[in-house]
Amino acid sequence: MSSPVPHPVGVRTLGEFVFCPRAGLLAARREADEEPEYDEPRLDFMPQYSLAAVEEQLAVWLSRFGRWSAGGAVLIVAGVTSVVLGVKAVAAISAVALFVLGRFWVRELAVVMRLADVRRQALQASPKEPPADASSATPVTWWELLKAGFDSVRLQEPLRDEQTGLVGSPWRVLRKGSLRIPVIKLESAHFDSGRFWIYPQHEIRLAAYARLLEACERGESPYGVVLFGDRFEGVAVPVGKELREAVETTLPRFREALRKSATEAPPPEPPDPALCAGCPLGFPKAATEAERRSVVKKIHGVQGNDGKLYHSECGDGFAWRPPHRRARQKGLLPPGE
């Protein structure tokens, strides 16, 4: 008789649980378990992660830049001609139009230069990949990995492993031969001048994705890659025995916490309140009118020193006041906390 398929657990949710058990339970209540992009539109275009896409964008923006330049040339000719002919009104209109157009022109130029710079980085990168047996984190760049022959794939469907119940889709998978390298992204604040901040909740995500890829694609995932925001610099993190064991031991702990949460008290508050001080789930937001009135989703609101009612996802979820630093500023915590 085959053993029952374990309850599915999202990889990001598992990472949240490692960060804080309450965060894991909140993540399990949400439907989506997707890897975030952390890409912000820069100068009106989204960063691209393939040379072909960069070149396509560059062609589009060069053509726009050409049109703005042609418009500027027409206005200059019109302005100069009207000055020579003494038609002051036309000269004034041309000058104003040129000023407005100049601002757009500068912006288009900045985009073209940025894309040209990314294209240069992609073309000049040397093939380089981290050693499969590395024992410590190795700096990498996206373009070096692609030059080394990796194909970057965005999965259309999440990976599922019936044996562990893990489900998830890394931001990208790098494939080369039998290698299947999961890639995740963190906010750009996790990287500064070559220094990086990768925590256990991120490492376990990489290890869980490695496990999923090995189970579903029958490949090898000796490391995972972390990129930061819209940078092309990243870090390869070895997925060794210890991390793999952490996945095995955390999964049953998480399922047990889920089971208990249905009938028993929630997991205790983190022993160190500093964890909540910057946690986005404890960030207090002013309640909207609809949130105040909702009978379906009750909020755990607390009145701030500005008279507004504040609540947070974690506060609502566990009917308490997370000691977020903003909660302190807004006077939402009991005196002495």
Ligand code: SF4
């Ligand atoms: S606010 Fe605190 S308790 Fe709530 S999820 Fe964040 S760290 Fe955990």
